[in-house]
Amino acid sequence: MAATLPPPRLLPSGDSAVTVEFSRTIDDAANERVLALDKALAASPIDGITESVPTYRSLLVHYDPGMIGFDELGEKLLVLTSQPLPPATKARRWRIPVAYGGEHGIDIEDVAKALNTTPDDIVARHVAGDYRVAMIGFTPGWSYLSGLDKSLHMSRRQSPRLLTPAGTISIGGIQAGIQCLAAPSGWHLLGRTPVRTYQLHRNPTFLTEPGDRVTFFAIDHKTFEEQDRAAEAGEIIAEQEVA
Amino acid sequence: MNRLVVASIGPASSVQDGGRPGAQRYGLTPSGAMDRLALAAANILVSNEPFAAAVEIGPFGATFTARDGAVRVAIAGAPRNADIAGRTVAMDASVTLKDGETLTLGFARGGAFTYLAIEGGIKGEPVFGSLAVNARAGLGSPYPRPLQAGDEFTVDAASGAPELRIELPKPSSGPIRVVLGPQDDEFDDANKALFLGSEWKISATSDRMGYWLEGPPIKHLHGHNIVSDGTVNGSIQVPGNGAPIALMMDRGTSGGYPKIATVITADVGRLAQTSAGTAFRFLELTMAEAQDEARKFAQLIRNLSDRLRSADTVALNVEALNDANVAGYAVSAVDAGTWQVAAEP
Numbered sequence: 303m304a305a306t307l308p309p310p311r312l313l314p315s316g317d318s319a320v321t322v323e324f325s326r327t328i329d330d331a332a333n334e335r336v337l338a339l340d341k342a343l344a345a346s347p348i349d350g351i352t353e354s355v356p357t358y359r360s361l362l363v364h365y366d367p368g369m370i371g372f373d374e375l376g377e378k379l380l381v382l383t384s385q386p387l388p389p390a391t392k393a394r395r396w397r398i399p400v401a402y403g404g405e406h407g408i409d410i411e412d413v414a415k416a417l418n419t420t421p422d423d424i425v426a427r428h429v430a431g432d433y434r435v436a437m438i439g440f441t442p443g444w445s446y447l448s449g450l451d452k453s454l455h456m457s458r459r460q461s462p463r464l465l466t467p468a469g470t471i472s473i474g475g476i477q478a479g480i481q482c483l484a485a486p487s488g489w490h491l492l493g494r495t496p497v498r499t500y501q502l503h504r505n506p507t508f509l510t511e512p513g514d515r516v517t518f519f520a521i522d523h524k525t526f527e528e529q530d531r532a533a534e535a536g537e538i539i540a541e542q543e544v545a
Numbered sequence: 546m547n548r549l550v551v552a553s554i555g556p557a558s559s560v561q562d563g564g565r566p567g568a569q570r571y572g573l574t575p576s577g578a579m580d581r582l583a584l585a586a587a588n589i590l591v592s593n594e595p596f597a598a599a600v601e602i603g604p605f606g607a608t609f610t611a612r613d614g615a616v617r618v619a620i621a622g623a624p625r626n627a628d629i630a631g632r633t634v635a636m637d638a639s640v641t642l643k644d645g646e647t648l649t650l651g652f653a654r655g656g657a658f659t660y661l662a663i664e665g666g667i668k669g670e671p672v673f674g675s676l677a678v679n680a681r682a683g684l685g686s687p688y689p690r691p692l693q694a695g696d697e698f699t700v701d702a703a704s705g706a707p708e709l710r711i712e713l714p715k716p717s718s719g720p721i722r723v724v725l726g727p728q729d730d731e732f733d734d735a736n737k738a739l740f741l742g743s744e745w746k747i748s749a750t751s752d753r754m755g756y757w758l759e760g761p762p763i764k765h766l767h768g769h770n771i772v773s774d775g776t777v778n779g780s781i782q783v784p785g786n787g788a789p790i791a792l793m794m795d796r797g798t799s800g801g802y803p804k805i806a807t808v809i810t811a812d813v814g815r816l817a818q819t820s821a822g823t824a825f826r827f828l829e830l831t832m833a834e835a836q837d838e839a840r841k842f843a844q845l846i847r848n849l850s851d852r853l854r855s856a857d858t859v860a861l862n863v864e865a866l867n868d869a870n871v872a873g874y875a876v877s878a879v880d881a882g883t884w885q886v887a888a889e890p
Binding site for chain 2: 313314315316317318319321323326327328340352353354355356357358359360362364367368371372437438439440441442443444446483485500502507508512
């Protein structure tokens with residue numbers, strides 16, 4: 303097993319970070335290796351590493367060049383990545399409520415038209431998906447999900463919107479997403495969730511972790527309003543189970 | 546309690562410190578001062594920790610008034626005219642405002658950001674260990690947004706300690722140094738040479754998220770879409786239009802454009818202080834050279850207090866005189882600290 307894992311590429315990201323790249327494309331197997339290396343570093347820290355940031359296909363490792371140099375760190379990382387992957391542990395699963403369409407999902411009609419079907423069918427395909435948090439990035443809590451139904455793959459909008467609402471549930475390319483804060487986006491907006499994946503004075507501040515599983519379920523817009531108020535007051539709203 | 550009131554201030558001014566690294570995996574960018582050396586210098590002058598929170602003042606002017614007692618501050622970073630009631634105030638030095646006095650800072654003369662450190666630091670509620678403003682995420686304290694006229698800081702009473710100045714190394718006007726990568730293989734040799742060989746200017750639309758560079762368009766080998774991966778301060782990404790963007794302290798934690806090069810740690814603050822419209826070039830360093838510079842930069846900040854001098858000694862460029870072999874080491878004619886028992890720290 304170990305012998306079949308090709309070594310990652312070590313790409314310099316300046317003098318104080320290295321990108322450990324397992325694949326150039328979006329690939330669940332590569333993402334698992336990213337998360338495995340991230341866990342391995344948490345379990346047996348290397349002196350000098352200050353922070354690690356998992357993304358789809360690479361782990362960005364920040365370090366202090368006053369404590370460890372690029373070559374020495376690279377060797378240690380390659381040793382860690384040559385180890386067989388640890389057995390998969392049970393992932394957390396989040397069930398996330400979504401108010402689809404209308405003012406909360408202004409692109410659902412266009413997406414349905416482009417795919418020659420109805421908005422209800424788009425919702426059905428979106429809630430049928432079994433997603434995985436591949437990475438969190440860009441802005442706080444923005445969770446990038448793999449596992450989008452192939453029939454929903456479509457290229458991003460020609461012109462990104464400068465501002466899309468907090469809690470937006472969207473799809474872009476082969477990815478699905480949960481957006482926490484209002485932000486620019488070129489993705490197609492299907493709905494909104496009252497769930498805050500990031501909320502400052504709540505424990506936990508950040509809800510989702512890379513590797514978590516996610517499924518969605520539809521709620522009506524009135525329920526959205528109620529849950530949105532509860533979420534604002536600090537409730538987590540998302541239902542958690544061990545997958 | 547004594548207060549320091551922001552009587553007037555331009556845009557792009559906010560409370561910044563060493564930033565809040567540690568939560569980039571959740572999409573939270575570290576933020577923090579654009580010029581860490583200048584932040585540290587201002588703080589050291591008033592006996593604060595080097596990366597304590599201070600006021601980062603953008604290119605426009607600002608005025609600060611002491612209320613309910615005297616307030617001791619220090620300014621460092623982009624040079625500008627500064628005065629208190631007509632008395633000129635030096636850059637890279639501390640000064641005490643008497644109750645009711647106003648410190649007036651003009652426009653930055655070269656550079657962009659000047660740091661005003663307050664003795665005893667800025668009082669606020671740290672989030673992830675930092676008071677730094679990240680307006681997009683609604684973080685920062687005491688104000689989670691850029692500063693406005695009328696804002697005020699609750700501060701310690703001025704200690705009455707003797708005023709200090711700091712002798713910083715002469716700012717380099719040389720190229721901004723980079724390490725190629727992480728995605729330099731998305732560009733052919735001709736385009737890498739174009740990036741390294743051309744003159745660049747920073748666009749006026751630049752901000753704390755990114756510095757937009759104006760110069761020849763850089764072409765990609767395989768198109769401009771890559772799968773998003775992690776960014777660092779100083780990542781230089783090249784979007785579809787070929788105009789590079791240097792990512793700065795409020796960057797997104799991930800990005801989907803190929804990154805041709807990364808500004809070295811020691812030069813991120815220098816890039817931050819390059820005014821819009823000023824021409825500059827990049828220079829490629831090897832990893833070994835860049836890491837050597839990073840270690841020297843860290844040492845410079847660690848040893849900043851060795852560069853403090855009494856404010857009443859004449860501010861001459863001692864390094865230049867030393868280089869010219871005018872001044873000796875044991876007893877220096879220009880460094881009063883070596884022959885005069887002055888009010889040294």
